[in-house]
Amino acid sequence: xxxxxxxxxxxxxxxxxxxxxxxxxxxxxxxxxxxxxxxxxxxxxxxxxxxxxxxxxxxxxxxxxxxxxxxxxxxxxxxxxxxxxxxxxxxxxxxxxxxxxxxxxxxx
Amino acid sequence: xxxxxxxxxxxxxxxxxxxxxxxxxxxxxxxxxxxxxxxxxxxxxxxxxxxxxxxxxxxxxxxxxxxxxxxxxxxxxxxxxxxxxxxxxxxxxxxxxxxxxxxxxxxxxxxxxxxx
Numbered sequence: 605x606x607x608x609x610x611x612x613x614x615x616x617x618x619x620x621x622x623x624x625x626x627x628x629x630x631x632x633x634x635x636x637x638x639x640x641x642x643x644x645x646x647x648x649x650x651x652x653x654x655x656x657x658x659x660x661x662x663x664x665x666x667x668x669x670x671x672x673x674x675x676x677x678x679x680x681x682x683x684x685x686x687x688x689x690x691x692x693x694x695x696x697x698x699x700x701x702x703x704x705x706x707x708x709x710x711x712x
Numbered sequence: 713x714x715x716x717x718x719x720x721x722x723x724x725x726x727x728x729x730x731x732x733x734x735x736x737x738x739x740x741x742x743x744x745x746x747x748x749x750x751x752x753x754x755x756x757x758x759x760x761x762x763x764x765x766x767x768x769x770x771x772x773x774x775x776x777x778x779x780x781x782x783x784x785x786x787x788x789x790x791x792x793x794x795x796x797x798x799x800x801x802x803x804x805x806x807x808x809x810x811x812x813x814x815x816x817x818x819x820x821x822x823x824x825x826x827x828x
Contacts, residue, residue, distance in 0.1 A: 638798075645818075648757065650815060653816075659816060700759050700772055701747070705756050
């Protein structure tokens with residue numbers, strides 16, 4: 605089973621700053637990686653699929669990069685509504701569709 | 713509008729059974745890959761099960777042999793039959809449809825609490 609490790613566990617930033625979140629896979633997943641955003645009390649929302657493609661309706665300030673085992677989600681300029689928990693998920697070795705443990709993005 | 717609505721959660725004693733439902737609108741369940749994902753209180757996301765459009769089913773090791781995913785095409789509804797429930801099955805259960813292997817539409821979730 606592929607293990608996804610996200611870092612950092614918590615990221616404290618201010619609105620307007622740039623956020624960089626990392627996801628590392630225990631073996632190559634090619635570009636088959638997604639990012640999800642989850643706000644308290646809500647279901648997750650798909651942000652990025654296949655490492656770098658924005659899902660429908662996702663603002664351009666969200667971007668994804670990487671391939672193989674190292675991936676990054678970048679939020680270019682944080683808006684107040686971006687503070688949430690972010691998860692990565694791989695579909696290279698599916699099933700199971702493993703998730704990372706999450707990165708909490710909090711207001712500094 | 714594409715929508716998924718889960719129902720069937722509740723409080724159940726250890727060893728008991730529960731069936732979750734996920735009613736879809738705006739698309740056809742049988743034409744899509746559909747999954748269940750759960751989230752224990754204060755924890756991350758855990759994939760539980762998937763049913764392919766062709767009918768193949770897969771499960772996480774943690775629920776294999778106890779949970780069964782199925783669908784009713786006439787009702788456009790996905791199900792998760794959960795037997796031999798344990799305290800560690802306590803979670804919010806989400807259903808989701810998949811596109812390109814990723815979960816692009818999610819329901820709001822239903823809460824399952826396993827406790828005596």
